[in-house]
Structures are given as structure tokens and as C-alpha cells.
Amino acid sequence: MKEVISATELRLTETWGELTLTDKTYAVREPDVDIQSFIGFADWCGAAIPDGKGTNTTEQRAMFDAVFSDDRWSAWESAQKVASVGMGQPVKMGNLVVMTWQAPAEPVQLFTSANIIPGTFKFTLPDLSSRANYFEVAFVDRDREFKPDSGSWRDPDTITNKEPEVRFEVEAFGVTRRSHAIRLARWYRLINKGKGTIVEFEVGRDAIACMANDVIRFRHDSLGSGWDGRCATGGDNDKIVLDQPVTLASGTTYSIVVRHNGYWSGGLYVGGDVLEERTVGGSTVFDSPTTDIYITSGLGYLPKPGDVYALGTAVQGAAKKHRILELSRTQNVTARIVAIEYDESVYTDEEILVSQPPVIVDQPPSI
Numbered sequence: 001m002k003e004v005i006s007a008t009e010l011r012l013t014e015t016w017g018e019l020t021l022t023d024k025t026y027a028v029r030e031p032d033v034d035i036q037s038f039i040g041f042a043d044w045c046g047a048a049i050p051d052g053k054g055t056n057t058t059e060q061r062a063m064f065d066a067v068f069s070d071d072r073w074s075a076w077e078s079a080q081k082v083a084s085v086g087m088g089q090p091v092k093m094g095n096l097v098v099m100t101w102q103a104p105a106e107p108v109q110l111f112t113s114a115n116i117i118p119g120t121f122k123f124t125l126p127d128l129s130s131r132a133n134y135f136e137v138a139f140v141d142r143d144r145e146f147k148p149d150s151g152s153w154r155d156p157d158t159i160t161n162k163e164p165e166v167r168f169e170v171e172a173f174g175v176t177r178r179s180h181a182i183r184l185a186r187w188y189r190l191i192n193k194g195k196g197t198i199v200e201f202e203v204g205r206d207a208i209a210c211m212a213n214d215v216i217r218f219r220h221d222s223l224g225s226g227w228d229g230r231c232a233t234g235g236d237n238d239k240i241v242l243d244q245p246v247t248l249a250s251g252t253t254y255s256i257v258v259r260h261n262g263y264w265s266g267g268l269y270v271g272g273d274v275l276e277e278r279t280v281g282g283s284t285v286f287d288s289p290t291t292d293i294y295i296t297s298g299l300g301y302l303p304k305p306g307d308v309y310a311l312g313t314a315v316q317g318a319a320k321k322h323r324i325l326e327l328s329r330t331q332n333v334t335a336r337i338v339a340i341e342y343d344e345s346v347y348t349d350e351e352i353l354v355s356q357p358p359v360i361v362d363q364p365p366s367i
Contacts, residue, residue: 037099044101045086052179059179062086065142066174085174087187091212100213102187104347107275107321109209110217110259111201112228114308117334120202121220132168132192135185142176151181153189168192187346196341197223199322206308207335209273212327215342217257217275217319219310226312228319231258235303238282238294245289246311253314254280256293260301274301277318280311 048058064085068078079090087102113121133155141149168188175181199218210216219228227246234241240256248254255277262272282294293311303309310319322339329335 034098041099064174065176105215117202124198137181137185138171139175139181153185190346219319228310231303231307237298240293242291250286256311257318259308
């Protein structure tokens with residue numbers, strides 16, 4: 001996919017073997033597919049990144065190279081297989097199919113005790129004892145006449161800490177480059193190593209702006225110090241008025257995140273679901289209870305009564321970033337969200353150097 005022509009058309013220019021498709025236009029029913037999200041995923045997969053050979057050469061981040069020769073997977077399962085080679089996932093939002101993928105992203109929503117439905121929050125701490133430390137991705141190698149092979153990535157801690165080997169094995173259907181397989185193995189390793197607390201909760205209409213794979217900000221009293229609530233009246237671009245008094249310790253740097261509900265200004269609706277984070281300072285009172293929080297740089301939008309906020313130390317963060325793993329709608333028009341702590345270092349491509357000799361096998365490893 002190369003170009004969005006209109007809401008219902010896209011243009012494809014591609015070469016496959018000896019077959020060249022040039023500027024072919026395909027019609028897509030508007031309610032069915034979010035074309036732009038597929039274009040974005042194609043750009044993500046096609047981006048040039050280091051190939052790990054140490055010669056400053058690059059390759060496309062992800063390519064799918066396989067043939068569906070039987071009916072063991074449904075059309076939807078096949079789409080998931082194709083997307084998975086680029087860490088992607090198609091998501092159904094009603095009748096609309098949207099492509100999402102695991103890439104660095106900015107938070108789209110703030111969830112705290114103020115907008116989480118009471119009694120629905122629970123969390124799961126990571127089990128460090130059962131974490132895998134050796135990751136192996138089975139694939140067929142195009143450089144060895146498509147013979148079965150595997151790319152692996154070992155956690156350095158297995159050497160420094162002499163930990164026992166705990167293997168994680170996966171079959172990467174459609175992957176034919178060893179560098180790609182190792183990149184996936186490294187990604188699984190970082191996801192596993194950086195796996196943090198998993199949170200689960202239900203919310204109301206605030207979930208409308210979210211979908212699976214989105215990054216959110218999250219805060220709850222059960223998971224750390226700080227405060228959250230909804231803004232009160234009297235705020236402006238340089239001051240946020242809280243719905244409760246807080247006592248800030250002098251000598252400590254604090255930050256505050258505000259999620260704007262939006263408002264009408266000059267005939268336009270502005271600031272809807274916009275998140276802004278600022279450092280606390282100015283005329284803020286420390287070491288005594290206060291509801292007036294002044295900030296070091298002005299907000300782009302006015303804090304209105306009812307806007308959700310989270311306040312905490314700059315070290316711990318006002319509200320931690322999480323990535324949504326699951327989002328499902330309930331019958332009473334609420335949404336259930338499962339999310340995991342977000343670590344942007346998982347997605348850096350500079351560390352995929354092929355530093356280990358290939359692991360050659362006659363048959364794919366058992367999965």
C-alpha cells in the first residue's frame with residue numbers, strides 16, 4: 001500500500017518476482033477498514049534499520065515471505081499471522097478493522113481512581129522466578145534454500161548471574177531472514193525481561209479513545225504514592241486547582257498530568273482527550289496542605305472542572321505508562337482494560353546485532 005486516494009480507495013505499487021503491479025487502484029468499503037492504519041504499518045515494516053552485519057548496511061524491518069497452501073487458519077487468523085512478523089495486530093472496533101503494532105507511542109488517555117469504576121481494579125505482579133532467559137525463533141532461511149533454522153538471543157544475565165536456562169521457543173511463520181528472526185527473539189527477550197505489573201480495570205466512556213496496543217498513563221493508590229482526582233474550579237493555564245488538599249515536601253520535584261475533557265472556544269471544540277504533563281513549581285505551597293498547584297510552564301489548554309489529574313514525584317512519575325494488552329466492551333457500555341507497564345527501550349532497533357553464531361537444526365524446534 002503506497003497511497004490513500006480517498007476514504008474508499010488506495011493505490012498499490014509493488015513488485016513480486018516477475019509480476020509488477022503498478023498504480024493499481026483497489027476499492028475498499030469505508031466502514032470496513034481503517035486504510036491509513038494499514039499504510040502506517042506498511043511504513044513501519046518497510047523502514048530501513050541496521051541489518052546487524054556490522055557494515056553499516058540496512059534492511060527492511062519486517063517482511064512476510066510465505067504461501068498459505070492449506071486451510072488450517074481462517075482468513076482472520078491468516079491476517080494475524082502476517083501482521084505478527086512486524087509485531088502487529090489487526091483489531092476489530094465494531095465493524096471497523098484497524099491495524100495496530102508494537103512501536104514507540106505517546107499516551108492517549110489517563111486512567112486513575114477518579115475514572116476507574118470502583119471495585120473493578122486488580123493487579124498482578126511479575127513472577128521473576130519463571131522468566132525465560134533464552135529465546136529461540138524458528139524460521140526457514142532464504143540463504144540456505146529455505147531450510148529450517150532458528151535465531152536465538154540469550155539474556156546476558158544467564159552468564160553474569162549463572163542463572164539456569166529457561167527456554168522460550170516460537171515458530172515465526174513467514175520469516176525467512178536470520179536477522180529478522182533474531183530481532184524477534186530480542187524483542188521477546190526484552191518484553192519478558194521488562195515485564196512489569198499488569199493492571200486490569202473497567203472504565204466508562206473514557207475508553208472510547210483507546211484500543212488494543214495503545215499506550216496510556218495509569219495511577220492507582222495500590223501501586224505507589226501520589227494523588228489523583230478531578231480538577232476543581234479556579235484553574236488557569238498556570239495553575240491547577242485540585243479537588244483535595246495535598247502536602248508536598250520541600251526539596252522534592254513533583255510533576256502533574258492533566259487529561260482535558262475538552263471545551264468550546266470560539267465556536268470550536270478544543271482539548272478533547274489531550275494529556276499535558278508539567279513540573280510543579282512557581283507559587284506552589286510546600287510542607288503545608290494546599291489545593292493550588294502552580295506549574296513552571298503554562299498549559300496549552302485550560303484545566304476545567306472534572307478534568308482528570310495525577311500528581312506525584314518526578315522520580316516515580318505522576319502516572320506510569322502502560323500498554324493495553326486487551327480491551328473488551330461489556331454489556332453495560334463499559335470497557336474492560338488489561339495493560340502492562342510500558343518500556344520504550346524494547347523497540348530500539350540498534351541492539352539487534354547478530355553477535356552469536358547461527359543455530360542450525362535439521363528440523364524446526366518443537367513448539
